[in-house]
Amino acid sequence: MMRVLVPVRLRRAVRGWFDSRYISVADHRQDIKDALWEVQTLRREVVTLQQEVRQLTSRTGDAQRLSKETADALDHVLQNEVLVWQAIDGLKERS
Amino acid sequence: MKVAWDGAELAFRLDPEDEITGRAADEHPVKLRTSTCAFGGVPDDAHPDLFAVAAWSVVAPWTRRRITFDRPVSAEVAQALHDGWGIEAGPVGGPPRTQGRTLAISYSGGADSVAAAAIFPEAPFVHFRRVPHPRVPNRWTHYRSDVLADLAKKTGRELTTVTSDLEFTLAEPRPGYPEHHAVAAGALLLADRMDLGGLAFGYELGSRWLGGDRYLLRFTPDNPMWAPHGAWGRLFAAAGVPIVLPVGGVSEAVTMRLALGSPLRAQVRWCLQGADGPCRTCGKCFYKEIIQAAVERRPLDTPLTADRAVVRKWLRKPPYGGMEMIEYGLARIPGVESSILAGALDYFDATEESTSWLEHCYPPALAEIPEPWREPASAFMAENAGLMTPGEARRVEEWGS
Structure with a gap:
């Protein structure tokens, strides 16, 4: 390895030039901290959203179940209506 | 069973012996959902026999012993109901309907009815389009009757579309025709206006002669749905609209x-x-x-x-x-x-x-097409499919045995 003596002034100028072009280690640390903080926030948000999706799906499942059960129940009501008229006509014929 | 028409709306009531679960002509059990249905695109002044047969195509499965119409039917239609189903029909009175001259095609848009349409290129179409029933939540929106109706319009043929919710009178197995013939209910109501003397269906060899679909799965010369001498054949003929099966002698191939x-x-x-x-x-x-x-x-x-x-x-x-x-x-x-x-x-x-044998025409199927449509159908089949040999015809007659 060869060592070269660089004048102090030149060394400072070069360092200054480098420092002005690149972000400092301290700044990098801060950036990483900020990013990590954002990841944590996003993680919490995802968890909340997942909970919401679960709630909503169970609610549509409920709506679907309810509409199907209502339609099935209505079928019976309609059939009963037919049977009621049958009974009424039967009574009329008898009297 | 008591039936009453209000314009083109049909309502019916069960007699004491009738039940919610009945049987279609092919013996399949069918369950009633509701006792009203309506038709659109039909006149309200058809011959009483046409109203009667149209109503029968809906209520037949649930009728056990008698049917009371809201207007007198001809003795001929009453007789056909008696002979075919053992049903007492009344009131009886008035002349039977005079058979018209036009053959219409009950057109679904499927391959079979398109083939029937190809045999009679001048015949007008009657298309049945399902619409929702006002009292039944429609859980079958995947059934695109609108698409089929639009395609029928694009054929360029003379077309009458009948809308109806009659399929929703059926709860089980699913919404559908209570009897296969209910698809023709609208065409029947149009018969006077269109001067109908026959109605052609796309039912092919399997349905007519092999007892296909959900029927017996064996040779059925006396098929009650589609033989001219069967219960339905005689009833339609009594109303002056005999059933015509132009492709009854050929397979779906x-x-x-x-x-x-x-x-x-x-x-x-x-x-x-x-x-x-x-x-x-x-x-x-x-x-x-x-x-x-x-x-x-x-x-x-x-x-x-x-x-x-x-x-x-x-x-x-x-x-x-x-x-x-x-x-x-x-x-x-x-x-x-x-x-x-x-x-x-x-x-x-x-x-x-x-x-x-599935590539040729079963000759007895042509023999039962009524005049004047037998000759053109026979000529078409001879030219486009050829007739079955006696050996091939035996395959039909020994089917399922």
Whole structure:
């Protein structure tokens, strides 16, 4: 390895030039901290959203179940209506 | 059973002996949902016999002993109901309807009715379009009757579309025609206005002669639904609208070939679910794909896999309705042994020779087409399908025995 003596002034100028072009280690640390903080926030948000999706799906499942059960129940009501008229006509014929 | 019409709205009431669960003419149990239905696009001044037969096509499964109409029917229609079903029909009075001169086609848009339409290029169409029932939540929105009605319009043929919610009178097995003949209820109500003397259906060899669909799966010369001397045949004839089956003597392979070669090819649609085209994944699409691939002698082209229920349906052990076309497909589809249909090979010894009868016309089917339509239908079949040899006709007559 060869060592070269660089004048102090030149060394400072070069360092200054480098420092002005690149972000400092301290700044990098801060950036990483900020990013990590954002990841944590996003993680919490995802968890909340997942909970919401679960709630909503169970609610549509409920709506679907309810509409199907209502339609099935209505079928019976309609059939009963037919049977009621049958009974009424039967009574009329008898009297 | 008591039936009453208010314009084109039908309401009926059960007599004490009638029940919610009845049987259609093919013996299939059917459950009633509701006792009203309506028709659109029909006149309200048809002959009383036409109203009576239209009503009967809806209420027949649930009628046990008698039917009371809201207007007198002819003695002929009452007699046909008595002879065919043992039903006392009344009140009786008034002259029977005079048979008209026009043959209309009950047009669904599927391959079979397109083939029937090809035989009678001048015949007007009557198309049945399902609409929702005001009292029944529609859980069957995947059924695209609107798409089929639009395709019917694009045929360029003289067309009358009848709308009806009558299929929702049926709770089980699913909304559908209580009797197969209910598809013609609208055409019957139009019979006077259209001067109808006959109504042509796309029912083919399997339905008419092999007891196909959900019926007996054996040779059925006396088929109560479709034989001219059967209960329904005599009833329609009594109302001056005899049933005409132009393709009753040929299989679905022939109707497919005729439909794909007809001017209406672009409008053929057997799928009830697809919007921009056939869905390719329903049971009907797959069954018809088997027939089309066999007719076009190309490998099966389907996105389905063998584990799907609609495919497994055709891998069962026979007998089942439509099995003759599966055998036909097995004999003619290139590479079928490595297709999703391969499992069906276990049950059939299918060869081109053993299935050749499915490419020709069964002559007795032509003999039962009423005049004046017998001659043109016979000439068409002789030219486009050829008649079965006595040996081939025996395959029909020994079917299921």
